[in-house]
Amino acid sequence: MDxxxxxxxxxxxADDTLWDCQGHFEEVMQQLYTELEPWVDRATATxxxxxxxxxxxxxxxxxxxxxxxxxxxxxxxxxxxxMPAEKINDxxxxxxxLLQFPCTPLPEVRETLEALxxxxxxxxxxxxxxxxxxxxxxxxxxxxxASLFDDVEITSDKGEKEFKxxxxxxxxTPENLLMVGNSMKSDIAPALAxxxxxxxxxxxxxxxxxxxxxxxxxxxxxxxHFSELLTVLSVND
Numbered sequence: 001m002d003x004x005x006x007x008x009x010x011x012x013x014a015d016d017t018l019w020d021c022q023g024h025f026e027e028v029m030q031q032l033y034t035e036l037e038p039w040v041d042r043a044t045a046t047x048x049x050x051x052x053x054x055x056x057x058x059x060x061x062x063x064x065x066x067x068x069x070x071x072x073x074x075x076x077x078x079x080x081x082x083m084p085a086e087k088i089n090d091x092x093x094x095x096x097x098l099l100q101f102p103c104t105p106l107p108e109v110r111e112t113l114e115a116l117x118x119x120x121x122x123x124x125x126x127x128x129x130x131x132x133x134x135x136x137x138x139x140x141x142x143x144x145x146a147s148l149f150d151d152v153e154i155t156s157d158k159g160e161k162e163f164k165x166x167x168x169x170x171x172x173t174p175e176n177l178l179m180v181g182n183s184m185k186s187d188i189a190p191a192l193a194x195x196x197x198x199x200x201x202x203x204x205x206x207x208x209x210x211x212x213x214x215x216x217x218x219x220x221x222x223x224x225h226f227s228e229l230l231t232v233l234s235v236n237d
Contacts, residue, residue: 013181
């Protein structure tokens with residue numbers, strides 16, 4: 001199978017593919033676990049937060065705002081509503097700062113996107129990400145990468161249905177779409193399931209609710225460095 005020849009659209013995940021997102025969330029989570037030490041150990045606090053996020057996901061979706069509500073709910077419930085108001089406020093302020101963290105492109109991201117833009121102008125580059133609309137729009141703006149994409153699609157979730165909708169909106173068949181992302185659960189598995197190709201580039205940390213077993217598939221390529229995408233697509237110097 002020649003992915004380079006059949007691909008007409010490349011869709012890129014945003015968080016933890018184009019820039020570090022989970023690292024910032026992880027720092028705030030660790031601070032919560034410290035605040036909860038008078039009541040529970042860190043392992044218990046971790047399980048409680050993930051349980052809250054999992055419960056809230058169907059109503060709140062993904063993103064910093066949903067995370068903030070789950071953090072506050074967990075802090076109050078696990079502390080039996082004993083945590084002082086000033087500490088609750090500190091947690092809230094730390095979560096709010098997640099709406100403004102720097103979205104510095106990860107190594108080789110900008111250079112690779114620019115190379116694709118100028119060496120393969122026939123390819124359509126799309127940022128395909130899930131999360132809260134305004135939050136994701138702002139992150140893309142802060143990254144300085146927006147001008148390198150032909151389209152931006154932001155969805156509340158990213159499964160087989162959303163990949164089919166993306167292909168329909170772009171006027172292509174799944175065989176023409178190459179998905180690039182760090183999440184096996186949200187980027188790779190659903191793309192492969194509907195007939196797309198995929199490039200999997202793992203990030204150093206994965207959100208617990210995005211964990212999934214890595215699959216092997218003839219339409220999937222695993223890379224370690226973003227610039228390897230140029231080799232996958234036969235983009236020569």
